[in-house]
Amino acid sequence: MKEVEAKKRIDKLTEEVNRHRYLYHVLDKPEISDGALDSLKKELEQLENQFPKLRRADSPTQRVSGQPLDKFVKIKHSDKVLSLADAFSRSDIEDWQERNENILKESIKNYYAELKLDGLTVILTYRDGIFWRGATRGDGVVGEDVTNNLKTIESIPLSLQTPQGKKLPPLLEVRGEVVMSTAVFNKLNKQQVKDKLPIFANPRNAAAGSIRQLNPKVAQSRRLDCLAFELISDLGQQTHQAVHHLLNELGFKTHAGSQLCQNLDQVEDFLNHWVERRKKLPYNTDGAVIVVNDIIQAKKLGHVGKAERWMLAYKFPAEQVTTKVLNIEIQIGRTGALTPVAILEPVAVAGTTVSRATLHNQDEIDRLDVRIGDTVIIQKAGDIIPDIVEALKKLRIGSEKKFIFPKKCPICQSSVERQATEVAYYCSNKKCYGQNLESIIHLVSKKGFNIEGLGDSIVKQFIDQGLVVSPVDIFSLKIGDLEPLEGFAHKKSQKLLVAINQAKNIALSNFIYALGIRHVGEETAIILARHYGSLAKFRQADLGDLQIIYDIGPEVANSIVMWLKENQKLLDGFLDSGIRVKNPDITSSVLSGQTFLFTGSLDIDRDLAKSLVRNFGGKVLAGVSSNLDYLVLGKNPGSKLAKAKNFPSIKIISEAEFLRLVNFKK
Helix, strand or coil: CCHHHHHHHHHHHHHHHHHHHHHHHHCCCCCCCHHHHHHHHHHHHHHHHHCHHHCCCCCHHHHCCCCCCCCCCEEECCCCCCEEEEECCHHHHHHHHHHHHHHHCCCCCCEEEEEEECCEEEEEEEECCEEEEEEECCCCCEEEECHHHHHCCCCCCCECCCCCCCCCCCEEEEEEEEECCHHHHHHHHHHHHHCCCCCCCCHHHHHHHHHCCCCHHHHHHCCCEEEEEEECCCCCCCEHHHHHHHHHHHCCCCCCCCEEECCHHHHHHHHHHHHHHHHHCCCCEEEEEEEECEHHHHHHHCEECCEEEEEEEEECCCCEEEEEEEEEEEEECCCCEEEEEEEEEEEEECCEEEEEEECCCHHHHHHHCCEECCEEEEEEECCCEEEEEEECHHHCCCCCEECCCCCECCCCCCEEEECCCCCCEEECCCCCHHHHHHHHHHHCCCCCCCCCCCCHHHHHHHHHCCCCCCHHHHHHCCHHHHCCCCCCCHHHHHHHHHHHHHCCEEEHHHHHHHCCCCCCCHHHHHHHHHHHCCHHHHHCCCHHHHCCCCCCCHHHHHHHHHHHHHCHHHHHHHHHCCCEEECCCCCCCCCCCCEEEEECECCCCHHHHHHHHHHCCCEECCCCCCCCCEEEECECCCHHHHHHCCCCCCEEEEHHHHHHHCCCCC
8 A cells, every 4th residue: 555545544544433432432322343443443553553654643543652651740730720619518508609699799690510520630731632741630730741641541532623613722721530430440459359469449549540550551451431521721611511512522521410500409409319319320429519600700709729719519418338336445535535436347438448436425325325236327427537327226136235434544444534514534544555645646746846757656666665654755765765676777766866856946836736735726826826925934824814815715724724733844844855945936016916817819828928917916817706907808809808898997908908017028
């Protein structure tokens, strides 16, 4: 065959194979058998091997091309890939609509509702209509170039169709979700077991792991799919519904169940329709995305922080399954609280295997009437934390045992006590092993001393070996203490001691948090550090002073005073061991006593803005109230602006005015 004839045949075969790919993998309407399609592909491949210069960039033979990579290249996205705020109820959706309509000053015209597939978001870029580059979402700003792996997915077109009456821009960008069907996932895991390899936790993890294979042949073997949901490039679309129509015309697969909804009642009907039917879908879905359909309105809404305002992710009710309670055990926390934990017969729920669930306290056990041996319904609250919903009492056979809360600590055998104002029981022994272990783990955690390399198991090892009795002992360890321990060579010992020494310089807020005072979390620690300004002053805190601090209530104040009364020697020990507590960096008192709140998207980092307030003696509030002095407006301010207008005393200023207040230059 001559080259001219070969070119015509290659062009015809390329276009015909791509057409049948679209019919089969996108429309699910094959016109010819798999054998016939394979025959066309084989002829095309033979001609391309004979005339390699005639091979087209969109040839189906290029879906697996090139050698395996050594690593993935990082690439910056043309536009940030933002996340979505979550909703769990009709009232959450109504609140979202109200906030948006307050910003728009008009009613939202309608919505477009689509299922939220549980997969890996990818960004597909086409140059002159040909697939040029594909990337993972990454952190939303920078992703990884996984072009070769995405080429193996048959539902991603290598060349675009041109919609009627449209002209494709030189660069066109589409976002989609790479998914693995449950059937393929189950088959893959069976093969993993045969090959004595680790099984995948769920289809999403399997899909993500497949896309991040350095060898595209592995990705191809996983039979992935991709459904497009967003068109970033401008083709004249005026609604999100039109976006989906354009994606189909360009050659992409979208979910056929998406629906235009005129109001929230229709949105609710859509959600109710899919809450059960979704289980029959070939892919996992954990919810739906509700989109402001009108693109002009969507652009006006923009985003706030890391989330789009014009889109909302509705989470379907948590998946529920049944399992048996094998036992109920007690865990000791850093404050001495005894927490009952149900040990479960392992069961898969919402994509992961669950074998434990917290029962919180004795009141919760009584409310549920959970017994050892019971069959229970469990769910993942918010699809994250295992939670027991109900004990199925009608399935009891008489051998189930009521759990009796211990009168003594199971770790140290000391008596347990319950305060009148609390539901939890506490170990009365302040030197209890369990309490001590958890308090030291808390002390060295990231928000505390942040000692790199000092994990939970090593802390336990130190305590078990008698090297650490008090938290202060961490800072007195020597090379000779560590080297004899199992797993500690000279180099590892030295590295850990360097990390401990570096941690001796600590900010006051981190130090207060590290102490593990009951009811004092990260934010409260920052408030206390800013108020007192030094460890010396904090050590002398009394009830009268604490209770005038914003956000410090009587219970928290009492807890702090009691802790300080009992632990002055511990604080002396920290200082004697070389701990240097850095006072808050208040560079000026120009904002002393003034309170601030930020709303909207700021040009400077929001954490930096909060630090500026604190450094100049001011405070940052969590919400609008009569205690607020300044509301600082960023771009696209939220509902806080409307609320602030109800308080004449609140000064509403721009970001530029705020920066002038603190004399900050960008």
